[in-house]
Amino acid sequence: LIYLDNHATTRCDDRVVAAMLPYFTELYGNPGSVSHPAGHLALDAVNQSRELIAQLLGADPKEIIFTSGATESNNLAIRGLATRPRRRGNHIVSVATEHKAVLDPLKRLAREGFEVTLLPVSQQPSAEAGIIDLQQLKNVLRDDTLLVSVMLANNEIGVLQPIREIATICHERGIPLHCDATQAVGKIPVDLRQLDVDLLSFSGHKMHGPKGIGALYIKRSEGRLRLSSLVDGGGQEQGLRSGTLNVPGIVGLAAALTLCVQELPAEMIRLATLRAQLFALLQHEVPDLLLSGPALPDDPAQPLAGKVGRLPGNLNVAFPHVDGEALMMSMGHIAVSSGSACTSASPEPSHVLRAVGLSEDLTRASLRFGLGRFTTENEIALAAQAVGQNVRKLRSLRDA
Numbered sequence: 001l002i003y004l005d006n007h008a009t010t011r012c013d014d015r016v017v018a019a020m021l022p023y024f025t026e027l028y029g030n031p032g033s034v035s036h037p038a039g040h041l042a043l044d045a046v047n048q049s050r051e052l053i054a055q056l057l058g059a060d061p062k063e064i065i066f067t068s069g070a071t072e073s074n075n076l077a078i079r080g081l082a083t084r085p086r087r088r089g090n091h092i093v094s095v096a097t098e099h100k101a102v103l104d105p106l107k108r109l110a111r112e113g114f115e116v117t118l119l120p121v122s123q124q125p126s127a128e129a130g131i132i133d134l135q136q137l138k139n140v141l142r143d144d145t146l147l148v149s150v151m152l153a154n155n156e157i158g159v160l161q162p163i164r165e166i167a168t169i170c171h172e173r174g175i176p177l178h179c180d181a182t183q184a185v186g187k188i189p190v191d192l193r194q195l196d197v198d199l200l201s202f203s204g205h206k207m208h209g210p211k212g213i214g215a216l217y218i219k220r221s222e223g224r225l226r227l228s229s230l231v232d233g234g235g236q237e238q239g240l241r242s243g244t245l246n247v248p249g250i251v252g253l254a255a256a257l258t259l260c261v262q263e264l265p266a267e268m269i270r271l272a273t274l275r276a277q278l279f280a281l282l283q284h285e286v287p288d289l290l291l292s293g294p295a296l297p298d299d300p301a302q303p304l305a306g307k308v309g310r311l312p313g314n315l316n317v318a319f320p321h322v323d324g325e326a327l328m329m330s331m332g333h334i335a336v337s338s339g340s341a342c343t344s345a346s347p348e349p350s351h352v353l354r355a356v357g358l359s360e361d362l363t364r365a366s367l368r369f370g371l372g373r374f375t376t377e378n379e380i381a382l383a384a385q386a387v388g389q390n391v392r393k394l395r396s397l398r399d400a
């Protein structure tokens, strides 16, 4: 198998697994049971992991709430803020290209009487395809806007939203900003002091860590933002997320993030270089292919250069004149995605590609490549060759 679907999930790094293993067997205490050493040792591990994660992201340990993943973090941020007893209004602003783990909680709130404004994004073809217009954001903010939620990196086209500028605009109006940074944390530098968001979601399994663990950062400036909890019980995680803590997962999340941050500068260049190779090879195989999302950087050694940034490991291309489903079926041992993996159970074309202006046919005939830590140059070459052969074959069948 050639695995090029690292936006859907990543292989857990062996070093992360090794860090986690003792917490399944020897160190299995409940961090809530501090009346004996087993509990203490587990609590120590949780505390150290929390401190490490906070430090790596420029936060305070008290600002990190562990959850089961980014879906839960997003739900806690959005629903937790919207349903708290005293809030500033009923209006929420987000973006058409957000992940379902933001859009669906918003849909539910809309059914319950909240008013949701989804901003459009810039259209392609454009070097800046996929970002929101900051003036448009300013125009839709209101005195009763209770939250703005904008993702940092898009999971399909890799586009990076200008979160720092968005935070400034929100804060001028006293509105909190939530950021779904699931695809960004561990892949590009994320410094919470610099980003200045109020809430930020991330997840272990997108950064070569384990599945089923994630966190929500909640800024404490003048006291913590008040959120309603979604899961009540033993009062863990400051009462915001009850349930026995997933100690091996938390240790794994900290280990995964540590590795990502250590390797990040070199890894971003390596991935941007592999992506440039993949794109060049694909263009050679299928000269009329179309790049979706923002322009790739001119120089892979400057992976985030350009007016609009893009995740170094992301490539999304559309192949005109082929049947998308047949293309996907033809990929065999090459794991890629034709849309968001999280929504592939539903056959609708990707809402992200539609939002940047792709036709329904081109959306269906798109492939998303997500390169990761274990992707090699050889795999890139084999994948490009296979895509070329498949596209030519499908086109000849079509024309026959």
Ligand code: PLP
Residues within 6 Å of the ligand: 007, 008, 068, 069, 070, 071, 072, 099, 101, 151, 153, 154, 155, 180, 182, 183, 202, 203, 204, 205, 214, 342
């Ligand atoms: N947000 C984004 C941008 C994602 O890409 C994903 C996963 O695909 C999620 C949220 C959901 O994350 P999790 O699987 O940790 O719940």
